[in-house]
Amino acid sequence: MASPEDIAKAFQVHYYQTFDQNRAALQPLYQDNAILSFEGQKFQGHAAIIGKLTSLPFQKVQHHISSTDAQPSLSNGLIVFVTGQLLIEGETNPLKFSQVFHLAAAGGSFIITNDIFRLNYA
Amino acid sequence: MASPEDIAKAFQVHYYQTFDQNRAALQPLYQDNAILSFEGQKFQGHAAIIGKLTSLPFQKVQHHISSTDAQPSLSNGLIVFVTGQLLIEGETNPLKFSQVFHLAAAGGSFIITNDIFRLNYA
Secondary structure: OOOHHHHHHHHHHHHHHHHHHOHHHHHHHEEEEEEEEEOOEEEEOHHHHHHHHHOOOOOOEEEEEEEEEEEEOOOOOEEEEEEEEEEEOOOOOOEEEEEEEEEEEEOOEEEEEEEEEEEOOO | OOOHHHHHHHHHHHHHHHHHHOHHHHHHHEEEEEEEEEOOEEEEOHHHHHHHHHOOOOOOEEEEEEEEEEEEOOOOOEEEEEEEEEEEOOOOOOEEEEEEEEEEEEOOEEEEEEEEEEEOOO
């Protein structure tokens, strides 16, 4: 059986590759009632979440991951905690970010129920 | 009923005040089988967690909180995500950190089941 770290790593690679290539394609990764907190703003439901993510004011973005932590949660889910850097088109300096996901087991795979994103300002 | 944000704020104030004053007193805040990931190292059980926290090589520390996010989780718990700065004795520059807690409801209060801590290096 895959370890929490293995699952978290596979999730993280898939999530950020999809984010950087086509944010709209992230929708099936979110549960219908998932919650996103993005820089303190809350969005509930995968449509609202994708609406927010696709309206972010940049076309090109690259995530560079510094750390990925994973722990099992009480609901047989997985808490995934990522830190890294965002490189946005036109910006010379990468922005540091940290992000936590709570994943629920769903038919042999995992789906996002909670997503909290913060930039770590200097 | 208190909102997730109200609970998270009260928890956060209590947690970091206790951390900064007397780390050993954090033990009752952790569930018996809680997990801590500290800069990638894992500790399971509240005794192991307090062993790690009390052995950190500084006597005086101050947490300054920049943001606190909160979301309900599937298990009727609460995910609390904190970013801020650590001021450690003898250091001239604060260190940025981010930390996620998963709290479980426990007899009218909340107890930590998951704790993941990362410094955000420059």
